[in-house]
Amino acid sequence: MDLSYTPEEEAFRKRVRDWVEANKPTREERGSHGGHLAWQARLHEAGFLGASWPVEHGGAGLSEMEQAILTEEMARGDAPQPVGTMGITWVGPAILKYGSDAQKKRFVSRILSGEDLWATGYSEPNAGSDMFNTQTRAVPDGDDYVINGQKVWTTQAHVANWFFLLVRTSSDGHKVAGLTVLLIPMDTPGVEVRPIQQITGDSEFNEVFLRDVRVPRDSILGNEGQGYEIVSSALINERAGIASGIRFDRSLEQLIDTARARGVSKDPVWRQEIADLAIKARIMRASGLRVLSDQLHGRFTPHTSAAMKCISTLLTQRFSETGVAIEGAKGVLLEGEGREGVDWAYRYLSDRMYTIAGGTSEIQRNIVAERILGLPRR
Numbered sequence: 305m306d307l308s309y310t311p312e313e314e315a316f317r318k319r320v321r322d323w324v325e326a327n328k329p330t331r332e333e334r335g336s337h338g339g340h341l342a343w344q345a346r347l348h349e350a351g352f353l354g355a356s357w358p359v360e361h362g363g364a365g366l367s368e369m370e371q372a373i374l375t376e377e378m379a380r381g382d383a384p385q386p387v388g389t390m391g392i393t394w395v396g397p398a399i400l401k402y403g404s405d406a407q408k409k410r411f412v413s414r415i416l417s418g419e420d421l422w423a424t425g426y427s428e429p430n431a432g433s434d435m436f437n438t439q440t441r442a443v444p445d446g447d448d449y450v451i452n453g454q455k456v457w458t459t460q461a462h463v464a465n466w467f468f469l470l471v472r473t474s475s476d477g478h479k480v481a482g483l484t485v486l487l488i489p490m491d492t493p494g495v496e497v498r499p500i501q502q503i504t505g506d507s508e509f510n511e512v513f514l515r516d517v518r519v520p521r522d523s524i525l526g527n528e529g530q531g532y533e534i535v536s537s538a539l540i541n542e543r544a545g546i547a548s549g550i551r552f553d554r555s556l557e558q559l560i561d562t563a564r565a566r567g568v569s570k571d572p573v574w575r576q577e578i579a580d581l582a583i584k585a586r587i588m589r590a591s592g593l594r595v596l597s598d599q600l601h602g603r604f605t606p607h608t609s610a611a612m613k614c615i616s617t618l619l620t621q622r623f624s625e626t627g628v629a630i631e632g633a634k635g636v637l638l639e640g641e642g643r644e645g646v647d648w649a650y651r652y653l654s655d656r657m658y659t660i661a662g663g664t665s666e667i668q669r670n671i672v673a674e675r676i677l678g679l680p681r682r
């Protein structure tokens with residue numbers, strides 16, 4: 305592939321770089337939900353969200369190359385992901401693909417502006433990897449559905465005002481046939497959200513209980529029984545989003561800074577470890593460009609996102625493990641406990657989530673084996 309940029313793309317890069325420097329969130333903004341909403345509003349106003357979405361729904365209408373440049377420059381400027389990333393990465397694309405005109409009009413542009421924040425409810429206590437086991441039921445009653453059940457690990461349910469909810473509308477036939485997606489307001493009577501505290505001390509995900517929740521039948525996305533297809537398509541976008549959201553070039557710079565600050569940058573053991581990570585970071589960058597090239601040439605296999613997510617997960621965890629190890633005893637302290645610089649301990653704890661979120665690494669390996677390598681199913 306041709307890795308050089310056209311003069312227009314270089315000009316776009318400069319425009320984004322200058323904009324990020326001038327507009328990225330302040331330290332105070334990064335610490336508050338309101339600050340994150342304000343950051344998303346600025347991104348939207350600048351036309352940097354919904355890169356590939358149709359312009360009539362508020363999208364930026366950027367080319368894939370511009371989108372890639374935008375991602376690189378956000379990473380370079382250490383700018384955070386917008387708070388509505390879930391809506392932008394997979395709920396919006398699912399509504400654009402499967403929604404009615406009324407749903408597109410109602411929801412899509414408000415996802416970009418941050419006026420609506422979405423949570424996605426697939427996982428249940430007995431249905432994580434095994435989506436077919438979904439037990440939350442939506443039973444038709446006149447013009448409504450009445451929903452009962454429980455979801456778990458629901459990211460942002462405590463701040464979201466809309467819920468992208470996987471339910472069972474039928475138990476007839478194959479388990480896949482009875483799954484359906486509903487779009488419901490989070491403040492519907494009967495929806496109860498209970499935060500779960502994570503190992504980092506944050507509470508980003510929740511249990512969600514649904515008791516006699518009554519919503520109109522037109523809350524459905526697509527058709528009854530299309531839930532498995534819709535969620536599978538959304539998961540491909542989620543995995544690609546997780547993989548591309550991990551920023552190895554920046555992590556490498558931070559690791560080198562940490563090694564210098566601890567006086568070990570000339571130690572042959574640490575140099576070898578950092579060199580190995582630098583090589584892997586470069587491989588990930590080349591793999592990202594290969595995916596981009598495949599997209600530009602129409603050769604893209606959606607299931608590549610499973611491989612990218614799996615490899616990115618392992619690598620980001622190795623970065624934070626190395627950061628903690630270089631720091632020595634101080635490496636186990638969290639920010640505010642007497643340490644300075646990059647909060648490697650926080651990252652070490654937080655990075656564990658990548659093994660599981662968006663489908664576990666075992667499930668990604670199964671997808672790679674079956675869908676990319678064509679190996680027989682068990």
Ligand SMILES: Cc1cc2nc3c(=O)[nH]c(=O)nc-3n(C[C@H](O)[C@H](O)[C@H](O)COP(=O)(O)OP(=O)(O)OC[C@H]3O[C@@H](n4cnc5c(N)ncnc54)[C@H](O)[C@@H]3O)c2cc1C
Nearest residue numbers: 424425426427432433457458459657660661662663664666
């Ligand atoms: C940070 C984070 C955010 C999340 N956010 C959301 C969210 O917003 N909405 C939502 O719905 N869910 C969310 N989840 C839940 C996540 O999707 C599930 O945890 C995940 O799908 C695994 O399901 P489970 O926890 O039930 O584990 P299980 O499916 O019970 O798996 C347990 C173990 O068995 C292994 N296993 C299971 N099946 C197979 C198989 N066929 N082959 C090989 N190994 C297998 C798994 O890899 C795992 O190690 C989130 C999770 C995390 C960590």
